[in-house]
Amino acid sequence: MTANTKWQPRTDKPKVVITDYDFGDVSVETEILESAGAEVIALQAKREEDLFKVAPHCAAMMNQYARIGQETILRMQHCEVIARYGVGVDIVDVGTATDKGILVTNVQNYCTEEVADHAISLWLTLARKLPDYDRATHAGVWQWQSGQPVYRLRGRTMGVVSLGKIGQAIVARAQAFGVNVIAYDPFLPPDVARQIGAELVDKAGLLARSDYILMQAPMTKDTHHFLSDTEFAAMKPGAILVNTGRGPTVDNKALYRALKEGHLAAAGLDDPEEEPAKRANWTPDDNPLFTLPNVLVTPHAAYYSEESIHAARVTAATQVAKVLTGQQPDYTVNADALNKATP
Numbered sequence: 001m002t003a004n005t006k007w008q009p010r011t012d013k014p015k016v017v018i019t020d021y022d023f024g025d026v027s028v029e030t031e032i033l034e035s036a037g038a039e040v041i042a043l044q045a046k047r048e049e050d051l052f053k054v055a056p057h058c059a060a061m062m063n064q065y066a067r068i069g070q071e072t073i074l075r076m077q078h079c080e081v082i083a084r085y086g087v088g089v090d091i092v093d094v095g096t097a098t099d100k101g102i103l104v105t106n107v108q109n110y111c112t113e114e115v116a117d118h119a120i121s122l123w124l125t126l127a128r129k130l131p132d133y134d135r136a137t138h139a140g141v142w143q144w145q146s147g148q149p150v151y152r153l154r155g156r157t158m159g160v161v162s163l164g165k166i167g168q169a170i171v172a173r174a175q176a177f178g179v180n181v182i183a184y185d186p187f188l189p190p191d192v193a194r195q196i197g198a199e200l201v202d203k204a205g206l207l208a209r210s211d212y213i214l215m216q217a218p219m220t221k222d223t224h225h226f227l228s229d230t231e232f233a234a235m236k237p238g239a240i241l242v243n244t245g246r247g248p249t250v251d252n253k254a255l256y257r258a259l260k261e262g263h264l265a266a267a268g269l270d271d272p273e274e275e276p277a278k279r280a281n282w283t284p285d286d287n288p289l290f291t292l293p294n295v296l297v298t299p300h301a302a303y304y305s306e307e308s309i310h311a312a313r314v315t316a317a318t319q320v321a322k323v324l325t326g327q328q329p330d331y332t333v334n335a336d337a338l339n340k341a342t343p
Contacts, residue, residue, distance in 0.1 A: 021042065033317055082097055105323075107311075110315060157180045207234040218246060
């Protein structure tokens with residue numbers, strides 16, 4: 001069944017609902033899931049309400065950007081698994097799913113190289129003032145002063161927020177440019193940081209010492225607006241911010257003020273705070289950061305390569321196929337909690 005087709009229960013096969021996708025089609029998923037005996041129902045849900053009608057009948061639900069929240073999950077009567085196409089599960093109400101006995105899976109280790117490359121690309125682009133030079137030369141101005149001031153990277157300090165696999169990959173790349181790396185990650189053992197040549201510091205230390213801050217934080221209640229007015233004021237004048245983690249970890253209104261006032265030099269964001277792909281209607285007019293020439297924004301593309309997209313699709317569908325055929329999935333989010341809840 002294709003996107004936006006009116007849904008009607010048709011068979012006794014387990015129904016797998018794909019809430020939304022921007023891959024062009026769902027042929028990869030369909031091949032895997034139909035081989036497991038399932039029927040695929042592909043939607044393009046932009047509101048959670050779009051899922052209410054299908055929720056009672058599905059055996060599984062897969063989502064890319066659409067939120068699967070409490071209201072949807074409480075309507076589920078036969079669902080065994082909710083599978084996220086990416087790593088983060090902040091758009092799935094994992095707690096309610098666990099209460100309902102529904103397994104939640106995600107896709108891990110599929111885009112580490114891509115995101116780390118993207119973060120370093122944004123950093124180098126801003127630090128070397130490439131957009132300034134590009135605009136100037138296109139306007140007929142041929143002089144090195146077009147990007148002034150540009151500072152040597154070697155010997156300066158990069159602060160990385162969150163040292164998971166992607167954060168560690170960022171560190172390895174950054175060290176090749178001779179920067180000193182410090183990091184904030186309250187969950188990482190200090191010996192792990194030492195092994196990769198990063199110094200663990202507290203948040204205040206990271207803000208005060210960093211010439212560049214690269215954010216790779218997941219979205220949790222504790223990381224929402226991890227950087228806001230107070231934090232930007234505590235950062236070095238002329239610092240550069242790059243965020244390839246979740247958009248809402250950075251307060252965009254506060255960032256606009258810090259950039260407009262000249263306290264920060266530049267920012268590179270892989271996703272603005274409003275996360276356009278999760279909205280039914282969006283325009284850059286909603287966010288004043290899009291008016292600033294020293295802000296680079298990419299459309300949540302850090303994870304993208306042809307290889308990573310294919311891996312995410314195959315892995316997400318495979319998790320569902322395994323659950324529906326009684327096998328153990330590879331990447332579970334709440335399996336431990338479900339096991340503890342089982343008498």
